[in-house]
Amino acid sequence: MARTALTRSEVLDAAAALVRQHGPAALxxxxxxxxxxxxxxxxxxxxxxRESLLDALVERTVLEMGxxxxxxxxxxxRVVSLARRLRRELRARxxxxxxxxxxxxxxxxxxPAQQALVREVHAAGLRGAAAADAVRAVQFQVxxxxxVERNRERAPAQSPGEGxxxxxxxxxxxxxxxxxxxxxxxxxxDPDRLFTTSVRALVSALLTPPAAVGDDRITPSGP
Amino acid sequence: MARTALTRSEVLDAAAALVRQHGPAALxxxxxxxxxxxxxxxxxxxxxxRESLLDALVERTVLEMGxxxxxxxxxxxRVVSLARRLRRELRARxxxxxxxxxxxxxxxxxxPAQQALVREVHAAGLRGAAAADAVRAVQFQVxxxxxVERNRERAPAQSPGEGxxxxxxxxxxxxxxxxxxxxxxxxxxDPDRLFTTSVRALVSALLTPPAAVGDDRITPSGP
DNA sequence: ACCTGAACACCGTTCAAGT
DNA sequence: ACCTGAACACCGTTCAAGT
Numbered sequence: 001m002a003r004t005a006l007t008r009s010e011v012l013d014a015a016a017a018l019v020r021q022h023g024p025a026a027l028x029x030x031x032x033x034x035x036x037x038x039x040x041x042x043x044x045x046x047x048x049x050r051e052s053l054l055d056a057l058v059e060r061t062v063l064e065m066g067x068x069x070x071x072x073x074x075x076x077x078r079v080v081s082l083a084r085r086l087r088r089e090l091r092a093r094x095x096x097x098x099x100x101x102x103x104x105x106x107x108x109x110x111x112p113a114q115q116a117l118v119r120e121v122h123a124a125g126l127r128g129a130a131a132a133d134a135v136r137a138v139q140f141q142v143x144x145x146x147x148v149e150r151n152r153e154r155a156p157a158q159s160p161g162e163g164x165x166x167x168x169x170x171x172x173x174x175x176x177x178x179x180x181x182x183x184x185x186x187x188x189x190d191p192d193r194l195f196t197t198s199v200r201a202l203v204s205a206l207l208t209p210p211a212a213v214g215d216d217r218i219t220p221s222g223p
Numbered sequence: 224m225a226r227t228a229l230t231r232s233e234v235l236d237a238a239a240a241l242v243r244q245h246g247p248a249a250l251x252x253x254x255x256x257x258x259x260x261x262x263x264x265x266x267x268x269x270x271x272x273r274e275s276l277l278d279a280l281v282e283r284t285v286l287e288m289g290x291x292x293x294x295x296x297x298x299x300x301r302v303v304s305l306a307r308r309l310r311r312e313l314r315a316r317x318x319x320x321x322x323x324x325x326x327x328x329x330x331x332x333x334x335p336a337q338q339a340l341v342r343e344v345h346a347a348g349l350r351g352a353a354a355a356d357a358v359r360a361v362q363f364q365v366x367x368x369x370x371v372e373r374n375r376e377r378a379p380a381q382s383p384g385e386g387x388x389x390x391x392x393x394x395x396x397x398x399x400x401x402x403x404x405x406x407x408x409x410x411x412x413d414p415d416r417l418f419t420t421s422v423r424a425l426v427s428a429l430l431t432p433p434a435a436v437g438d439d440r441i442t443p444s445g446p
Numbered sequence: 447a448c449c450t451g452a453a454c455a456c457c458g459t460t461c462a463a464g465t
Numbered sequence: 466a467c468c469t470g471a472a473c474a475c476c477g478t479t480c481a482a483g484t
Contacts, residue, residue: 005467029458039469041459046467050458106374118408119399128403136412137421143374144367151329151370176342180351185341189359198360202421205428228448252477262450264479269448273477 003037008046008056011036015057019095024054058103061096065089067112075124076203079117083142083199086113090146098150106143114139124207134206141202149191226260231269231279234259238280242318247277281326284319288312290335298347299426302340306365306422309336313369321373329366337362347430357429364425372414 014035018027029050033040047053068085070078090097100109117135126134237258241250252273256263270276291308293301313320323332340358349357 028456030456041461041470042468044459101374104374104376106371114408118404122399122401122404127401129407131401131404132407133417133420135408136417137424140368140371140417140421141364141425144369144371145363146367147370147374148329148363148367151324151327151366153327176345178345178350178354181341181345181354184352184355185337185358194356194359194363197356198363198425201360201428202364202425205424251475253475263477264451265449267478 006036006038006042006046011043011046011053012056012060015053016060016096019057019099023095024099027054054099055103057096058100058105061093061100062105062109065109065112068116070116070120075120075207076200078120078123079138079203079207080196080199082113082116082120083138084196086110086142087146087195091149094150094153097146101147110139110143113142121207126207137206138199138203141199145195145198149195152189152191229259229261229265229269234266234269234276235279235283238276239283239319242280242322246318247322250277277322278326280319281322281328284316284323285328285332288332288335291339293339293343298343298430299423301343301346302361302426302430303419303422305336305339305343306361307419309333309365310369310418314372317373317376320369324370333362333366336365344430349430360429361422361426364422368418368421372418375412375414 011032015027015032018032018035027050029040029043033043036043043053047056068082068089071081072078100106114135117138118131121131121134121138234255238250238255241255241258250273252263252266256266259266266276270279291305291312294304295301323329337358340361341354344354344357
């Protein structure tokens with residue numbers, strides 16, 4: 001009995017520790033109370049129910065996600081560097097990022113990064129709606145890649161995986177027989193490389209003006 | 224008492240219905256048993272525990288996800304059409320897709336689509352490792368976009384959202400003041416349009432070799 | 447082979463009662 | 466203002482027992 005007064009942030013710290021080590025499922029109110037040396041119900045007084053506890057945890061993570069500075073000289077390089085640093089930051093907090101995602105707050109967490117993107121896209125000469133499109137395309141691309149990547153890491157060995165399927169002869173009739181391609185697809189993905197390649201392709205297509213060599217693109221009209 | 228013999232697929236049907244309507248959290252063994260008119264423990268005999276029930280449900284969804292045929296004439300158009308049809312298919316099954324994702328099976332679910340991509344990328348003239356890179360870049364892009372989109376839909380009105388932040392003057396010093404851009408970013412995202420724009424940008428950057436204007440593509444006979 | 451109820455060990459949450 | 470234990474309504478899972 002008679003421990004020092006329980007504080008909200010103390011509860012959050014303990015909860016964050018539990019989540020960090022064993023994932024959000026391991027965070028039960030009773031375990032948390034035991035960890036803190038209090039009665040379960042004290043937590044309710046300070047934070048409310050489990051849901052708002054998780055919300056508070058997520059809120060914290062979002063705030064910790066500060067602004068990021070780009071590097072490089074060309075606009076494409078700078079945007080790519082932004083994307084890569086974002087990716088590194090997020091990969092350091094897998095569980096909490098997942099919880100941010102589950103709560104639909106991923107976008108908000110990315111707002112500082114969005115502002116940096118706006119700066120670079122503007123510097124590249126894009127204006128108005130076209131600039132906004134470019135910013136959002138990159139943002140979706142980066143966040144999306146991270147989610148896919150997280151997904152893949154959780155299930156490292158799937159069966160049948162790409163490897164098994166592509167080292168055998170292609171099952172569908174009209175899939176071309178390209179040995180080098182099949183070999184490449186049978187190898188595991190190198191996320192670093194794929195990420196950089198993808199972002200660079202997207203960004204250079206978005207930032208370089210169409211150059212108008214007899215191209216058919218005018219304004220995209222809705223389908 | 225005395226209902227017709229319980230079958231595995233009957234259990235799965237009932238479970239799928241529960242998930243479809245109220246999400247996976249609403250799928251409790253007791254509710255499911257009540258729905259089926261059996262004892263809770265009968266389910267254990269047929270399927271095992273809750274986890275393997277969910278696994279079976281996910282397995283089913285993956286199998287339901289058949290191959291998809293591309294449309295259009297140019298390689299870029301055909302790849303974009305593949306991406307768009309994939310997106311439509313997946314958006315029809317939000318809860319189950321989320322469960323597939325949680326189990327790290329998203330990649331496997333996309334294997335048929337991957338084969339279609341290989342076909343198109345090959346037809347566009349890419350070979351070997353470069354072709355594999357292109358296929359994977361597109362695949363990650365599509366899956367990633369879907370995950371981000373799902374995330375956004377779950378939290379339609381975030382505060383402070385992009386809107387609030389961009390309709391006020393930019394908080395960071397060196398964020399450029401571009402009224403049209405700010406207005407565009409304050410408007411809600413149009414996912415259809417953004418998706419098509421992004422995929423098209425990525426694909427055209429990946430498929431068009433840096434030079435070469437006069438090349439003819441090598442035919443696929445497309446439906 | 448299939449199904450059952452009882453029991454166990456866990457949950458989150460509420461509430462009246464303490465200080 | 467802060468903390469408590471008891472109690473409630475839910476879980477998933479096991480198991481011995483039925484047919």
